[in-house]
Amino acid sequence: MTKGTTQGGKPAAGRRRFMATAAVGGVAAAGTLAAPQVSRAQTVTWRFQSTWPQRDIFHEFAQDYVTRVNTIAGGRLRLELLAAGAVVGAFQLIDAVSSGTLDGGHGVSAYWFGKNKAFSLFGTAPPWFGDANQFLGWFYYGGGEALYNELIGDILKVNVVGFQTGPMPTQPLGWFKNPIERAEQIRGLKYRTVGLAADLFNELGAAVVSLPGGEIVPALERGVIDGAEFNNPSSDRVLGFPDVAKVYMIQSFHQRTETFEVLFNKQKYDALPAELKGVLRHASEAASADMSWKQQDRYSKDLNEMAQTQGVRVMTTPRPVLEAQLRAWDAVIQKLEADTSSPAAGAFFKKVCDSQRAWCRRVQTFYLRYDASSVLSFNHFFARG
Structure with missing residues (x-):
């Protein structure tokens, strides 16, 4: 007689109980493994x-x-x-x-x-x-x-x-009492911007003031600054720029991206x-x-609203001003890459610029070659009289 069986060849009672217990345990284990391990910790x-x-x-x-x-x-x-x-x-x-x-x-x-x-x-x-x-x-x-x-x-x-x-899309040159038609008009201008754009406008001869968004319009209204940029038509409109200035110069290289x-x-x-x-x-x-x-959706609507209902003159920054910005960028970059004031100054700045330039040469070349002109197609469909 084989161990664990009766004379009729049936499993012994003890073995039957063991197998039943193992089967139940196996199902339970399988259920445990299948359930996701989600923490029930408090928020x-x-x-x-x-x-x-x-x-x-x-x-x-x-x-x-x-x-x-x-x-x-x-x-x-x-x-x-x-x-x-x-x-x-x-x-x-x-x-x-x-x-x-x-x-x-x-x-x-x-x-x-x-x-x-x-x-x-x-x-x-x-x-x-x-x-x-x-x-x-x-x-x-x-x-x-x-x-x-x-x-x-x-x-x-x-x-x-x-x-x-x-x-973010390209930021505007900003808000002014009178249009900026020549780069020379920037010289001596009390102008709000931040970041590297501050160095850029200093290079162009402006007196730069860096202010957070909520402080710009009051400063413009009081004459603390002569001109300012923040970022976009929706922000500019809700912050009250059209109430204190009516000339909105769009397109600029100071904060292209x-x-x-x-x-x-x-x-x-x-x-x-x-x-x-x-x-x-x-x-x-x-x-x-x-x-x-x-x-x-929002930026395009708000730009139209400012022009159509708030008397804002939306003007394109003249090409000579844009070209002056690019020349000023050359000077700013050269100066900051050569900065030896600390080991982490010019060397690291150049390291980042080199990485960006390598990416832009390759990626910009691809898109400039690969994409058809959106200006051509827009004019075809929407600019006809």
């Missing part, structure tokens, strides 16, 4: 401040990012959006995030220009990129992100993690599980795409 809420006034479309773009994070995170992580000044001023955001006073924030790299001028290369680079989407291509696929991390982590040792997001920056405190970010880190990164990509579509 973590982070304070996330923008550098924009609450009424500005830029704050709305920040909210679009926050909404995506809060939706995708499924209750495990929640960002609480605050407007500029709620905790710190716009230009103090990166320090507040680095210290942990804020958990994160939404701004632009040019605002940290005072820490290292190379910061402005990440978002407001010289006008060698065809558009801001090409800048994002360089950042994520051309080595830009590694250089950005070298700047914030190794050179400045700022305790933040950052993503670039949200491609720019993108937003999303920042988080590095220690808090590093402590997150991988899936929540992924949520923060991929939500910035999704919000970036959505912003590029939304701005097409």
Whole structure:
């Protein structure tokens, strides 16, 4: 007789019980393996401040990012959006995030220009990129992100993690009492801008004043400045520029491309599980795409409204002024690449510029050769009498 069987060849009772127990256990184990391993931790809420006034479309773009994070995170992580000044001023955001006073924030790299001028290369680079989407291509696929991390982590040792997001169109030359028809008119002009554009306009002879968005219109109204740029028709309209100036000069090379920056405190970010880190990164990509579509609708409508209902004269910057800007860029770049004030000054600035130039030569060559002229097709369909 075989061990574990009765004389009739049937399994012994003990074996039957063992097999039944094993079968049940196996089903339970299979069910356990099949179930997703989801943490049931309590919701973590982070304070996330923008550098924009609450009424500005830029704050709305920040909210679009926050909404995506809060939706995708499924209750495990929640960002609480605050407007500029709620905790710190716009230009103090990166320090507040680095210290942990804020958990994160939404701004632009040019605002940290005072820490290292190379910061402005990440978002407001010289006008060698065809558009801001090409800048994002360089950042994520051309080595830009590694250089950005070298700047914030190794050179400045700022305790933040950052993503670039949200491609902006070319920024206007700005708002003035009278048209800018010649480059000589810029000399002595008290003009608001930020980042490398400040060096550019200094080279052109302007007296540059750097102000956050919410302070520009009051300064223009009081005569503290003679002219100013901020960014786009929707922001400019809601911030009140048409109430204090009527000449709106569009097209410029001072900020040909720019993108937003999303920042988080590095220690808090590093402590997150991988899936929540992924949520923060991929939500910035999704919000970036959505912003590029939304701005097409809003910017075009607001430019038309200012011209048609608010008496704004929308004028194209004359070519001689644009050419003067390009010559000034040559001088600014040469000066900053040769800066020997510190080991992390000119050498790193040139390292980033070299990387950008290599990308733009290849990518811009491709698009200039590959794309048919949109001007030709537009004129064919829409410019006929």
